[in-house]
Amino acid sequence: MLDAFEIVPNLPVLVVTTPLIGGILTIAMGRGKGPWAWATLITGVVFYFTVLLMQQVLAAKTGFISYELGNWPRQWGIEYRVDALNAFILLTVAGVGFVTTLYAQKSVEKEIPQDRHNFFYAVWVLAICGLLGITVTGDAFNVYVLLEISSLTVYALIAMGKDMNRQALTASLRYLILGSVGASFILLGIGYLMMVTGTLNMEDMHDRLAALPDIVHHRTVLVAFAFLLCGLGLKMALFPLHMWLPKAYTYAPSAVSALLSATATKVGIYMAFRFLFTIFGVGFSFVAMPANLVLSVAACAGILVTGVTAVRQTNLKRMLAYSSVGQLGYIVAGFSLANVHGVAGSVVHIFNHAVMKGGMFMAAGAIMYRLGRCDLRSIRGLGKRMPLTMAAFVAGGLGLVGFPLTAGFISKWYLVQGALEAPHMWPVAAVVLVGSLLAVAYTWRVVEAAYFQEPEGESALVTEAPLSMVAPMWILIGASVYFGVSATFTGEISMRAAKSLLGGAP
Amino acid sequence: MIHFDVSPQLLALYIPLLGALLISLAGRWPNLRELVTLLTAGVLLYVVAGMAPAVLADGFWASFAKAPGLKLAEVLPGVWLELKVEPLGMLFALIASSLWILNSIYSIGYMRGNHEKNQTRFYVCFALAIASVMGLAFAGNLFTLFVFYEALTLTTYPLVAHKGSAEAIRSARTYLGILVVTSVCFLLAGIIGTYVFTGGDMTFRPGGVFRRALADGSLTAPTLGILFVLYMYGIGKAALMPVHRWLPAAMVAPTPVSALLHAVAVVKAGVFTVLKVIVYVFGPAVLVRYGVGDWLIYVAGATILIASCIALFQDNLKRRLAYSTVSQLSYVIIAAALLSPLSITAAALHIAAHAFGKITLFFAAGSIYTAAHKTEISQLDGIGRRMPITMAAFTIGSLSMIGLPPTAGFVSKWYLLQATWETDAPFVLVVVILSTLLNAAYFLPIVYRAFFVAEAKPHHEPHQSSADGNFGDHGDHHGHDAHDHGEAPWPVVVALSCTALATIVFFFYSDLAIGLANQLRSGLP
Amino acid sequence: MHWNEVVCTVLLALGCVISFSGSYGVLKFPDFYARLHAAGKTDSLAQVLILLGLVFVTPDVLTQVKLMMVAFILLIVAPTATFAITKAAHLDGLRPWTRGGGQ
Amino acid sequence: MTGALGIYNYWIYVVLMMIGLYGVIAKPNLIKQAIALGLFQTGIFLYYISMAVIDGGTAPVWTTILDGAQKYEGPYDNPLPHVLILTAIVVSVSVLAVALALIINIKRTYGTIEYDEIEAMDQADKRADYQRGQVTDAADDVEHKLEGHHHA
Amino acid sequence: MSTIYLITAVVLIVGAFMLLYRALAGPTVYDTILATNAIGTKTIVFVTLLGYISGRTEFIDMAIIYALITFITTIAILKYIEKGRLD
Amino acid sequence: MTAVVIIDALLLLLVTATAVAIVEVRSLYASSILTGIYSLLMALVWVNMHSMDVSFTEAAVGGGISTILLIGTIVHVGREEKPIKKRLHLPALIFTALTGAALIYGTLDMPRFGDPAAPIHHYRVPEMMAQTVGFVNGTPGKQKPPEGFDLERYRRFDGRVAGPIPADPKDTAWREKSILQTYGLMVPQVRAAHEPHAEEGHHLHPPDDFNGHVPNSVTSLLAAYRGYDTMFETTVIFTAGVSLILLLRRPRREGYLQPGAVMSDQVILRVVTKLSIPFILIFGFYVITHGELGPGGGFQGGVVLATAFILYALIFGRAALYRVVPPPVSDILAGVGVLIYSGTGAVCMLLGGKFLDYSMLNKELPGDGESLGMTLVEYGVGITVSMVMLTIFNQLAEERST
The missing domain is CATH 1.10.287.3510 (Helix Hairpins)
Known part of the structure; x- marks a missing residue:
């Protein structure tokens, strides 16, 4: 039966169905370490698949791989279309997902009741499945369905912080309501587009839209555009629609914060890429419509406002959460420039921020694991007690700042380059640079507390976090340093993605 | 990705890094740790000095322009981490590595004498800072320069905040804040701007990188001017007013740090970068032609005078030295801004000359603090009798600052005056003369006090130093009696004697430095 | 009009009248039990009449059976529900309205 | 139509x-x-x-x-x-x-x-959290005062 | 014929409006339940009528579902009122 | 003015009135009940717009399950809303007014309601309705239909819609081979006239041979062309179930097998329930299997099955339900349903086709493979939905606030 089966041609769908089936089977893994080990295995396999897929995409002559589900022609059925952009995001999501799963074991053991670990990891793996699915699909409605899978799982995962702090519940509910409104807007936007085009396939939709006479004054298309932008803004926590994010990331279980910060909003941004560039096309989104202005203003305001807010936080996780909103601002600012370097910077920052922020949330989680809280007071003097954890945190922080030889620098380089190249967009460059100063300010509060102040209370007695937490943390931080020193891989991929996104424009 | 090529400039980078690793491993055994520090410093000097003959050789310059740099890693497509030896960097590396040995000896005495905490961190960060300095000195392109520039800021931050007191942390914030703000907002913007306008060319080369862009009109004079401003204010380490405030703030650090880093390595890194940008990125010829750098003379001149005036009113010895440093740094900048071959030589020489003098002064200040726990100038009455060697060295350093023969300061000032004459810049002449007078006015009274004013009555003295709180209260409980002290521990005395001697020797045997500076000049079109 | 259509029309009209009067009763009657009466009785009857009327115009036997089935379900379910509501209200202490008395 | x-x-x-x-x-x-x-x-x-x-x-x-x-x-x-x-x-x-x-x-x-009541409780929690996590060095004291003033 | 169906349907909708008013006005919970239950039964017939209006007999299947659903909902509501819980 | 429009207008008026009532009424309890009514009315609207499957689902989910879930929640949180001082929330009103205005602005350039010329009616969809996608494969005309196949019959009515292909009475071979026929799961009504052609190579989809088996285009779209969406739809509901377990299930040691309240003291209810439950179950299975032919399908049937269990729990108490369907069993079955769906897809892939390419299931007669696949996935959906709905009910109902 298996002789006709080959892995490589089926990679796009394997990336999604493996975690789907694996996630369901997680429930059957009983108690103890079984579910965790299984989830690790599944995410590891998925990661391997994404690596293979990346190779395939790079080798493909057309620059993309198309997979027609059920073998139906793509305009009628559902198509998976993987180009450099989504292969890269898939790699990011699966990679970070895998490492976070490795990390999760200890902190989940402590934060989630023992008797529902199997359900927890099932939801966990399904969340990754949903995120990967959004990334790989080429069908507008399929995006919505998978978006809802990832959202539902994320609501549940966030709410699982309830045993540590009851605010996890309100955070989750608020996210649920805003997220559903956002998703509904997206659904509505897709509906409007479908009304005009009669199709759901993204490429097809683009062709049909391009064929419309006088699209710029087509009121249905305009409203669809606006509502998609709003919905996506909510989903990717674009300032000022980010209200749900800080609380959710702060009170979610540590492992969940690490996973979400690295993947969930990134996939939101990926959707924005697809809708703005692939469906509407650069010409419509950024030339005919003032999307670049709206997005860059929102992003710049986000960078500044949330940067200042982050400086004022005492809770490390909340600080990181605000910082995440700011960093998303970088990404949005990058693609709102709509030139090659800006978009490439934005793509590469998706990856870079995922590894850096994932690693930092892991470090905050390790502190939570040892101390039960992670505020500035409790981390006093921790530089000596938990040297590896704090070093990871600081290294990640330097990345956020954008110090050279960290991954953050690469993104910043591209972004500033893009901003200088775009006409009249130099204020974006200025904001990007000022934003990194704000990052210095909030990172340095931690450095000062951890290294230059004397420990008090229980933090004088703690020891380094267990290896199973420190190792994954350093894998991500190490990646952020590695890709800061040698960014040829990430740089080339993102340039390629940027060129294909911009090249597809009418 | 990374080439493990054993070339000397790479070794110069790796040796301090390896040293830092070994020091951290040897952290538990202080003697071993300090031995490792000394050994590392020695080996580094050996390696760096070994490169000098090649740079001084005839025809070096011709080959320099063509020779590819040593490429370490491709950070972005087309952007390499690249090392390349050139005369200016050679000079800088020589100064830093030779003074590191003396400073290490000094540190041993100082840190032990003052019972400082976290000594291992101190030595590790020191070695890392030296590694950054080496990278900076041998940087082959703007990007590499920026990388090590930022690395230097980061590695010196823990040294400034070393004490961990609220005061230290706040000062360290100022330090980091100003240096990072300037470098990120201006310098990085300038570098990326350069990258954009030159189409990805950031390699240091004689005559600068902008000529083609200027020729084909993609870069206009106003933009060039903006870029120049970005660079000059981006290099915060050069302490051009008004971004000089980090330097006095950094004085909370232990004295060895102030001595080597904030008199030599870090601040010199700043002016070194300025010089390198002017010579290799813009090119003096371009700057002269487009006239975008003229303002720098006035700003630097103002900095010299204002900083000197501020120094005049400082009672804290280290702060006075710090403001003196601010003003001396602008000597280098003003010399560079004159844009003549001779003035460039003067700038390069002043980097070296000032280093020897200023480190001596800081050593002396630290020596006084270690032995007598005095930090204020007003407390120094008659101290010359108790600490004759220290104060003698201090006197030599002061003379060098003023620029009197037979000290190092005279050599560079002589070249500067020559350059002033040559380029017909009366403003600079006035500044130099006024500044020399001011230098004398704030250094000589200290010497006078130390040697010719009688010591005050002992009962005024106790706990004076702990009351001011600046430098902690260590030592008061360790058997030092404030009014019954002699010289500082012997490593301190040895170190400061050596540097004082070097200041004088530089006057007589400055061939090496002048040779390197001339190499630099010979390359200018 | 064929005869079966006539029958259907008559039944439908009857159903309409009863249904409407039932709804009106629910709207106007003074207390819960009276309203319950209006709703429970008239509604069941009206619905069944209408369904029965439709049976006459259906050529297909299967559909006729289905219609009867719906009518049957309604005949069982609606009174059950009405009964349950009444019982709940009664247990809850709701008393019938009397002229001039009660609540 | x-x-x-x-x-x-x-x-x-x-x-x-x-x-x-x-x-x-x-x-x-x-x-x-x-x-x-x-x-x-x-x-x-x-x-x-x-x-x-x-x-x-x-x-x-x-x-x-x-x-x-x-x-x-x-x-x-x-x-x-x-x-x-x-x-x-x-x-x-x-x-x-x-x-x-x-x-x-x-x-x-x-x-x-009720959302408003929950919000009030959450704010109170958050403030307590903030105060608990504060580091009291000289620079933060200023901020602390500002914060107190803000909430007063 | 379809006019007659249509008239019947309209009458049913008007009845539903009245019942809705009762459901909102109360005054007791039981009035609400009663009215909603009655609306439920009306919808069952309504679906069937729609089937005849559009000529599709499949709609009768749905009428059965409606009947079941209304019934179960009513039971649930009653259980809640009587026992204060659902399980 | 057609009947559709008149009824539509009246119904929508009623629906809108109900919606306002739901939002404005102060008792949560009344609000929940009205939600049920709202859903029933909405279902009527959809019947009126000829969307039987959606109407079915809305009635079952909105009118049934949602209302019960809401009431189950009200049990815990109390039935009254806190009185609010301001009746009208002005910012919200302005915001919604603006949003609404924007949306209406967007409708101005739309094709009018029911316009046959709308792109959605003549682009892409007709092929799916006529089930000729397999012949088109990307660009029309690229792949020629087999000899004797009358493509024009698919494209009648201006290419908008097409009717079924009459069965070829001479073609009986497929009847013997049909697995579905053997097990009586499906009653094929008509049959495509053409023979499946294997020589086209498996990278092209064979002609959608399930026509005849699947007169309900909604089901063919749901389970075949967009089967992948439906797989995730099932996963969504599964995820919801697992999330509820995660959030609400009490640890076993706290005794989750406490008996619930029993309503069996009411004789009439008990008898009616006992009578109707077998009927509901049969009806549920009928709806699942019948999805290809008429309204309904896995999802709707699953909900009907779940309502039977819920009814049982309501009347006889939770303990009785747990004896019939213990929680571990429902948990496992919920997963099994999704696994059946994704497993079907995976098997197609393992057999050398693409994921969810059902024609791989029967390479000689791809049409039967298609039908088999669609039936399997419908069962998968049915199982998952019924069990998850049950789980959701259990979790919401069982926990009691203390």
């Missing part, structure tokens, strides 16, 4: 959606918000289904007409929006279920399901 009446259905859907949206924003009760969210979503469903209607169409199931042996051959309404909305309905009930579970948990831990 021309002019405004031609898109009447679309307007009704807007009205329904907006009633739901108003409920989500204006009502402090969490259950109310969850219900209103449902209304909001049904508005969108109505839009999709309206999209599927075609003049003189019938349900998209191939069939015979009632009284004859002849096949009924169209036109049929468009089944695609129906399929999409089936999925969307399932999603909305799933979201509702999760929302209700969260609300029950909230009631258990907070004792109320």
Whole structure:
């Protein structure tokens, strides 16, 4: 039966169905370490698949791989279309997902009741499945369905912080309501587009839209555009629609914060890429419509406002959460420039921020694991007690700042380059640079507390976090340093993605 | 990705890094740790000095322009981490590595004498800072320069905040804040701007990188001017007013740090970068032609005078030295801004000359603090009798600052005056003369006090130093009696004697430095 | 009009009248039990009449059976529900309205 | 059916959606918000289904007409929006279920399901959290004062 | 014929409006339940009528579902009122 | 003015009135009940717009399950809303007014309601309705239909819609081979005239041979063309179930097998329930299997099955339900349903086709493979939905606030 089966041609769908089936089977893994080990295995396999897929995409002559589900022609059925952009995001999501799963074991053991670990990891793996699915699909409605899978799982995962702090519940509910409104807007936007085009396939939709006479004054298309932008803004926590994010990331279980910060909003941004560039096309989104202005203003305001807010936080996780909103601002600012370097910077920052922020949330989680809280007071003097954890945190922080030889620098380089190249967009460059100063300010509060102040209370007695937490943390931080020193891989991929996104424009 | 090529400039980078690793491993055994520090410093000097003959050789310059740099890693497509030896960097590396040995000896005495905490961190960060300095000195392109520039800021931050007191942390914030703000907002913007306008060319080369862009009109004079401003204010380490405030703030650090880093390595890194940008990125010829750098003379001149005036009113010895440093740094900048071959030589020489003098002064200040726990100038009455060697060295350093023969300061000032004459810049002449007078006015009274004013009555003295709180209260409980002290521990005395001697020797045997500076000049079109 | 259509029309009209009067009763009657009466009785009857009327115009036997089935379900379910509501209200202490008395 | 009446259905859907949206924003009760969210979503469903209607169409199931042996051959309404909305309905009930579970948990831990009361409690928690986590060095003291002033 | 179906349907809708008013006005919970239950039964017939209006007999299947659903909902509501819980 | 429009207008008016009532009424309890009514009315609207499957689902989910879930929640949180001072929330009103205005602005350029010329009616969809996608494969005309196949019959009515292909009475071979026929799961009504052609190579989809088996285009779209969406739809509902377990299920040691309240003291209810439950179950299975032919399908049937269990729990108490369907069993079955769906897809892939390419299931007769696949996935959906709905009910109902 298996002789006709080959892995490589089926990679796009394997990336999604493996975690789907694996996630369901997680429930059957009983108690103890079984579910965790299984989830690790599944995410590891998925990661391997994404690596293979990346190779395939790079080798493909057309620059993309198309997979027609059920073998139906793509305009009628559902198509998976993987180009450099989504292969890269898939790699990011699966990679970070895998490492976070490795990390999760200890902190989940402590934060989630023992008797529902199997359900927890099932939801966990399904969340990754949903995120990967959004990334790989080429069908507008399929995006919505998978978006809802990832959202539902994320609501549940966030709410699982309830045993540590009851605010996890309100955070989750608020996210649920805003997220559903956002998703509904997206659904509505897709509906409007479908009304005009009669199709759901993204490429097809683009062709049909391009064929419309006088699209710029087509009121249905305009409203669809606006509502998609709003919905996506909510989903990717674009300032000022980010209200749900800080609380959710702060009170979610540590492992969940690490996973979400690295993947969930990134996939939101990926959707924005697809809708703005692939469906509407650069010409419509950024030339005919003032999307670049709206997005860059929102992003710049986000960078500044949330940067200042982050400086004022005492809770490390909340600080990181605000910082995440700011960093998303970088990404949005990058693609709102709509030139090659800006978009490439934005793509590469998706990856870079995922590894850096994932690693930092892991470090905050390790502190939570040892101390039960992670505020500035409790981390006093921790530089000596938990040297590896704090070093990871600081290294990640330097990345956020954008110090050279960290991954953050690469993104910043591209972004500033893009901003200088775009006409009249130099204020974006200025904001990007000022934003990194704000990052210095909030990172340095931690450095000062951890290294230059004397420990008090229980933090004088703690020891380094267990290896199973420190190792994954350093894998991500190490990646952020590695890709800061040698960014040829990430740089080339993102340039390629940027060129294909911009090249597809009418 | 990374080439493990054993070339000397790479070794110069790796040796301090390896040293830092070994020091951290040897952290538990202080003697071993300090031995490792000394050994590392020695080996580094050996390696760096070994490169000098090649740079001084005839025809070096011709080959320099063509020779590819040593490429370490491709950070972005087309952007390499690249090392390349050139005369200016050679000079800088020589100064830093030779003074590191003396400073290490000094540190041993100082840190032990003052019972400082976290000594291992101190030595590790020191070695890392030296590694950054080496990278900076041998940087082959703007990007590499920026990388090590930022690395230097980061590695010196823990040294400034070393004490961990609220005061230290706040000062360290100022330090980091100003240096990072300037470098990120201006310098990085300038570098990326350069990258954009030159189409990805950031390699240091004689005559600068902008000529083609200027020729084909993609870069206009106003933009060039903006870029120049970005660079000059981006290099915060050069302490051009008004971004000089980090330097006095950094004085909370232990004295060895102030001595080597904030008199030599870090601040010199700043002016070194300025010089390198002017010579290799813009090119003096371009700057002269487009006239975008003229303002720098006035700003630097103002900095010299204002900083000197501020120094005049400082009672804290280290702060006075710090403001003196601010003003001396602008000597280098003003010399560079004159844009003549001779003035460039003067700038390069002043980097070296000032280093020897200023480190001596800081050593002396630290020596006084270690032995007598005095930090204020007003407390120094008659101290010359108790600490004759220290104060003698201090006197030599002061003379060098003023620029009197037979000290190092005279050599560079002589070249500067020559350059002033040559380029017909009366403003600079006035500044130099006024500044020399001011230098004398704030250094000589200290010497006078130390040697010719009688010591005050002992009962005024106790706990004076702990009351001011600046430098902690260590030592008061360790058997030092404030009014019954002699010289500082012997490593301190040895170190400061050596540097004082070097200041004088530089006057007589400055061939090496002048040779390197001339190499630099010979390359200018 | 064929005869079966006539029958259907008559039944439908009857159903309409009863249904409407039932709804009106629910709207106007003074207390819960009276309203319950209006709703429970008239509604069941009206619905069944209408369904029965439709049976006459259906050529297909299967559909006729289905219609009867719906009518049957309604005949069982609606009174059950009405009964349950009444019982709940009664247990809850709701008393019938009397002229001039009660609540 | 021309002019405004031609898109009447679309307007009704807007009205329904907006009633739901108003409920989500204006009502402090969490259950109310969850219900209103449902209304909001049904508005969108109505839009999709309206999209599927075609003049003189019938349900998209191939069939015979009632009284004859002849096949009924169209036109049929468009089944695609129906399929999409089936999925969307399932999603909305799933979201509702999760929302209700969260609300029950909230009631258990907070004792109320009124948003404004919960918000007040959360703010108090957050402030306590902030104060607990503060580092009191010289620079932070200033900030502390500002913060206290701000809340006073 | 379809006009007659249509008239019947309209009458049913008007009835539903009245019942809705009762459901909102109360005054007791039981009035609400009663009215909603009655609306439920009306919808069952309504579906069947729609089937006849559009000529599709499949709609009768749905009438059965409606009947079941209304019934179960009513039971649930009653259980809640009587026992204060659902399980 | 057609009947559709008149009824539509009246119904929508009623629906809108109900919606306002739901939002504005102060009792949560009344609000929940009205939600049920709202859903029933909405279902009527959809019946009126000829969307039987959606209407079915809305009635079952909105009118049934959602209302019960809401009431189950009200049990825990109390039935009254806190009185609010301001009746009208002005910012919200302005915001919604603006949003609504924007949306209406967007409708102005839309094709009118029911316009046959709308792109959605003549682009892409007709092929799916006529089930000729397999011949088109990307660009029309690229792949020629087999000899003797009358493509024009698919494209009648201006290419908008097409009727079924009459069965070829001479073609009987497939009847013997049909698995579905053997097990009586499906009653094929008509049959495509053409023979499946294997020589086209498996990278092209064979002609959608399931026509005849699947007169309900909604089902063919749902389970075949967009089967992948439906797989995730099932996953969504599964996820919701797992999330509820995660959030609400009490640890076993706290005794989750406490008996619930029993309503069996009411004789009439008990008898009616006992009578109707077998009927409901049969009806549920009928709806699942019948999805290809008429309204209904896995999802709707699953909900009907779940309502039977819920009814049982309501009348006889939770303990009785747990004896019939213990929670571990429902948990496992919920997963099994999704696994059946994704497993079917995976098997197609393992057999050398693409994921969810059902024609791989029967390479000689791809049409039967298609039908088999669609039936399997419908069962998968049915199982998952019924079990998850049950789980959701259990979790919401069982926990009691203390």
